[in-house]
Amino acid sequence: MRVAIVENTRITHHGQVGVALHEQAARIGLYRPWADGTLPDMAGYDALVVFGGEQAATDDHMHPYLPRLADLMARTADGGKATLGICLGSQIMARGLGAENRLGGTREFGWCDMTLTEAAATDPVLGALPGQFPIFQWHSDTFTLPPGAQHLATSPIAPVQCYRFGRAGYGMQFHFEVNRPMAADWLREFPALIESISPGWGAGFADHATTRGAAADRHGLAIARAWVGLI
Numbered sequence: 274m275r276v277a278i279v280e281n282t283r284i285t286h287h288g289q290v291g292v293a294l295h296e297q298a299a300r301i302g303l304y305r306p307w308a309d310g311t312l313p314d315m316a317g318y319d320a321l322v323v324f325g326g327e328q329a330a331t332d333d334h335m336h337p338y339l340p341r342l343a344d345l346m347a348r349t350a351d352g353g354k355a356t357l358g359i360c361l362g363s364q365i366m367a368r369g370l371g372a373e374n375r376l377g378g379t380r381e382f383g384w385c386d387m388t389l390t391e392a393a394a395t396d397p398v399l400g401a402l403p404g405q406f407p408i409f410q411w412h413s414d415t416f417t418l419p420p421g422a423q424h425l426a427t428s429p430i431a432p433v434q435c436y437r438f439g440r441a442g443y444g445m446q447f448h449f450e451v452n453r454p455m456a457a458d459w460l461r462e463f464p465a466l467i468e469s470i471s472p473g474w475g476a477g478f479a480d481h482a483t484t485r486g487a488a489a490d491r492h493g494l495a496i497a498r499a500w501v502g503l504i
Contacts, residue, residue, distance in 0.1 A: 274320065274504050277302045277313035279342065281326030281361055284462060288450035289490070290322060290357070293497035299504075306338040312345055320355035320504040321346065323362030325448065329414055330364035330374045343369030350442025355504040360412050363435075363444030370419035370438055379431040381410035382471045384485035387434060387447055393425040398443060398499040399435065406492045407485040409451035411459075419444075441503040449493040453486045 276299045278287070287294070294301065304313050307326065315321060323346060333339050347369030350356040358366035368374050384407045393399040415431040418424050419438060426435035426447075434446045451459075460467060460475050467475055474481070 274298075275300045275302065275318045276320045276322060276504070277304060277315065277318040279304045279306065279312065279321070279323040279362070281307055281324060281328065283307075285324050285326075286450070286455045286458065287324070288448075288452050288455045289493040289497040290359075290450045290500075292494060293501040296498070297501055297504075299501070306342065307336060310338045312338065312341055315345065315349050315354065318354075320357070321349045322357045323359070323365060324450075325360030325362060325411075328361065329376050330361060330368050330416075331376070339365060339368075345369075346442075347438075350438045353440045355441040355500065356438075356443070357500055358444045359450055360446060360448055363446050364414055364416050366438075366442070366444045367416040367419050367433075367436070370422065372419040372422075373417040374414065375416060376414050378413070379415040380413040380470070381428065381430050382467075383410065383474055384408065384481055384489050385410045385428065385447070387426050387428060389426050390424050392423050393435075396423070396425055396437060397441075397503060398437075398496060399425055401499070402492055402495065407489045408492060409448040409456060409489055410446075411448060412446060415446065441500070443500060445496075449489075449496045452490045452493065453482045456482065456486065 343365045346366040387408045388405050418433050422436040422438045
């Protein structure tokens with residue numbers, strides 16, 4: 274399989290998604306449009322993954338590639354190819370599918386509880402997960418449910434946490450790709466920022482990681498493997 278990966282920021286870990294792709298010997302095409310504006314031609318790929326970033330999904334004035342990426346994600350999902358947007362990626366795909374992007378006011382950080390909707394019970398990616406589970410979050414923006422999409426997961430702060438559009442188009446607000454080594458690297462890279470967002474979180478990292486982090490690792494890898502199975 275050939276998979277196009279779009280990174281939206283300088284420091285991007287592929288985490289559990291990378292593990293699942295490499296398990297299946299996926300050949301990766303890597304794109305960094307924030308640096309050069311280049312996006313993949315999906316005629317040469319079987320799937321599309323779009324990771325997160327610090328920008329908003331509507332920051333066209335600073336990142337003029339965003340409208341093109343939103344359209345690419347929507348067209349790829351609508352065409353039946355496996356399409357995955359994580360955090361900012363989910364917001365960009367929601368934009369392309371006609372949802373409303375809502376900026377600010379929905380901050381979630383760290384390992385948080387995720388609740389599945391009734392529709393998730395029969396979903397090919399989320400159906401095997403428990404009804405509630407911990408998973409990593411780092412965002413402050415959100416979006417409405419795109420027209421025609423299936424609502425699959427929710428939280429009290431950001432009600433639309435996951436949606437599916439078509440056969441295999443998934444937008445996931447939460448960072449299921451984040452495993453404990455990745456979270457630890459973010460803490461090393463952004464200690465002051467994380468302290469300002471969640472005071473004391475860094476000091477309690479070891480306790481969080483051995484409990485909720487360990488469970489999130491298992492669930493995140495299960496999600497990644499299930500999505501890769503749809504390619």
